[in-house]
Amino acid sequence: MSPKELKFLLRLRVWLSEIIRPNELQVTLFWAGVIGFAGACASVAFRKLTGLVHYAFTQQYSGLVESFEHLRPLQRLYVPAIGGVLAGLTIFLGVRWGRRRSSTDYMEAIVLGDGIISFRSSIVKSLSAMFSIASGASIGREGPLVQLSSMIASLIGRWRKTPTLQLRLLVACGAAAGIASAYNAPIGGALFVAEIILQSLAMESFGPLVFSSVVSTLTVRQLLGEQPLYEIASVHLGSNWEILPLMLLGLVAGLFAPWFLRLLRASERMFSKLALPTYVRLGLGGLIVGLLAIWQPEVCGNGYSVVNEILHGNLLWQALVFILLFKLIATAATFGSGAVGGVFTPTLFVGACLGDLAVHAAQPLWLGTPLNPQVFVVIGMGAFLAATTHAPIMAIIMLFELTLDYQLILPLMLACVIAHYACLAFEKKSIYAESLKRKGGEIYRKQLAELSVADIMKPNPVNVDEDADFRSIAQKFISHRFRYLYVTSVDGGFRGVIALHDVKSNLTQSELAELVIARDLVQEDFPTIAPDASLVEALERFARHDGERLPVTTGANRKLIGSISKSDLLLALAERTKDPHQTADAPSNGAVAVVEG
Structure with a gap:
């Protein structure tokens, strides 16, 4: 990259930071919208594929009840049983293909895990659900819709290398998008995840949930129409x-x-x-449904x-x-x-x-x-x-x-x-x-209550040596969204920060820029926090600081070991304030009770 190109990009970076200035919560809101759109598309695709499988079972495109009314009694008996066997075989064979150490369902990933949902297990579960739903099982399609949306959210978060707490929030956004796409109810979808799963209405988490739900609902309405889930005329009380x-x-x-x-x-x-075996057990469940469907x-x-x-x-x-x-x-x-x-x-x-x-x-x-x-x-x-x-x-x-x-x-x-x-x-x-x-x-709730800064910090933050030249500083700012760049000594000690706007004056003086090094631009009076500090102490430190991150330092020489973001801290505190006695009332295998095979 030539010096002119470097200066142009840095000027653009400074100009954008002055005009837009997105913080981490705003960036999260953007990705919540992306997840809502992707989740809605997955929802529409699942519905279409389920309709095709249903046609393969019944040779009809109408609803399940209407299709079964046109089937002979013997067909009503064996269609759900065959569907159950196929659903069970999908799980039975998929266990070997999908065995991973990540969470198998989104509730576990949000409430207990690290936000990582297994792609393979999600596909296996969704295919199994497709066979069950298409063959007439007495169960809803909202489970796989939420699972797929949450899996997509997890993939997006992992691609972005999102920290654990924010990754779990993105997965929750996927769950809200799935609920909203299933019921055409964006507020209800967001509240479902907030009230039952996250058990928190803090805006740091509720805002992205709402944004994701609304985008998902609008997308589904655009693709499938705006017809309500239930056809309800205007109703009122007589008195x-x-x-x-x-x-x-x-x-x-x-x-x-x-x-x-x-x-x-x-x-x-x-x-x-x-x-x-799983396929026999699900086949038996389908057989019971088939027997009842005869009458x-x-x-x-x-x-x-x-x-x-x-x-x-x-x-x-x-x-x-x-x-x-x-x-x-x-x-x-x-x-x-x-x-x-x-x-x-x-x-x-x-x-x-x-x-x-x-x-x-x-x-x-x-x-x-x-x-x-x-x-x-x-x-x-x-x-x-x-x-x-x-x-x-x-x-x-x-x-x-x-x-x-x-x-x-x-x-x-x-x-x-x-x-x-x-x-x-x-x-x-x-x-x-x-x-x-x-x-x-x-x-998990007990462990969360004992968290310290070290438990939620990001290690190895972006930094430059105090002898770094202006070109190295500019490249760091262009490559990252941060407004402050940490400066360290040779032994890793924290020396201070360089503010993005402090390099602005050097952009117009090319001769001076060639002589400037990091030590000349550093702000030494910058707040830090220790790794063993409590989350409440970190919150108090942020109250006196307008930045989005705080450097985490240790020892007499203030060695830089990590950084903590304000959004991660707020999410952790929102989790911590939940009533631990409500934990047993929260779901784990689906906001819609996704049942594991």
């Missing part, structure tokens, strides 16, 4: 007194939720006791089309009782057998059924204006979701996004809170609790 039966519905949902959770766990324990094809899939039928009042309550019973058994069989997918949408299905049955039970006893069944169905979905996830805020926002009707927000808030506390009185663990407990979540 404010209707809040009373809706509050009672919240109580019923909260009391029913513990039994639903215990059913899933009992099924999981029962299947785990069977000494069967009730509505048990197939995540229940999306049936919920729409309920919202339009097309099902008699007597038929709905049997559909709900069969659906509970089918979901338990699919979940317990170890199928990869999500139980988020089946949870909404159960809540919709409870709401519809509740309005039919309350209508004969109600003396006021006729009750609106759609209101009860929507409130039932939100209340049951709040109870099973132990995340009432997320449930309120997500159901509000599905309806966009402010009339429902007050009864929805009351029902979700009542359902949450009613369930909590009988069941302390959410739908995600057991798997995280097995992976050592409480130990």
Whole structure:
């Protein structure tokens, strides 16, 4: 590079820093948007491929329930069983191909791990989920969507050599993008990850989650259209007194939720006791779904089309009782057998059924204006979701996004809170609790509370020798985004920093620039921090410093051993402030309960 080119690039670098001045959080926001776009594209691709596999199974492109209604009884029996066997074989064979030391699912990578998600394991899980979903398993597609988005986020972060805490945040952005792309609910997707996984609404983490969710939602709408997930007409309350039966519905949902959770766990324990290969176990789960589908094809899939039928009042309550019973058994069989997918949408299905049955039970006893069944169905979905996830805020926002009707927000808030506390009185663990407990979540929180600067610092920061010439200094600034360049002595001792703007005057004086060395430009009065300092002490040091990084030094000669960034510190402190007693309630294998095979 010629001297003229070097000076031009350095002038450009100084000019950009004066105009734009992006800090690390702003850069994170940019990459959160990139992850949201990539995650949405992966979501669309997965849906298209699943549709093709579904056609291979049923020779139809319609929805799962509609397809199974057109199949002969024998086909209804063997299609889910074959799909389960293929899903199990994918996991069975993929274990050898995908064996790595990195995390196999995104929840573990965010909550417990280092943010690194195995590409091979993610592909294996997604293919397995594709076979299960396409063949009619009673499970949702949101699980693999979130897994793929999070895997892409992990790959992007690793390509950028992102520090661990920021990498985990990027993976969380991928998870939020996956949820948002599945439900067309950007706020709900961001809140799901913030409330259940990160358990923090600090803007350092929540801002990127929102940005990623919104970009993902806009991308999916552009590629697939803006049609809502559930076709809900404008709904309203006949009178404010209707809040009373809706509050009672919240109580019923909260009391029913513990039994639903215990059913899933009992099924999981029962299947785990069977000494069967993975493909046989998943095939057995599919066979149970197939047997139920002979009489009730509505048990197939995540229940999306049936919920729409309920919202339009097309099902008699007597038929709905049997559909709900069969659906509970089918979901338990699919979940317990170890199928990869999500139980988020089946949870909404159960809540919709409870709401519809509740309005039919309350209508004969109600003396006021006729009750609106759609209101009860929507409130039932939100209340049951709040109870099973132990995340009432997320449930309120997500159901509000599905309806966009402010009339429902007050009864929805009351029902979700009542359902949450009613369930909590009988069941302390959410739908995600057991798997995280097995992976050592409480130990991780204890370790996090004991972190020091040395645990989150980046070693070997960019620096120059105090005798370095102006050309070397310029090349360092051009190659890196930092506003301050560390200067060290021959023995590695920290001497100070060179500010980017301090080199500006030398750009117009070429003769002087050739004589200047780092020692001439150094600012010796620059704050440092010791590696054994606490995170609180580091935060106080940053409060008196406008930079994005602090050098970490040790010993009498202040040897430079690393640097700590403000964004990493804020993320670590946000993690540290979580209630350790809530750890067991956080998910580990999917914000949508991704079940490992």
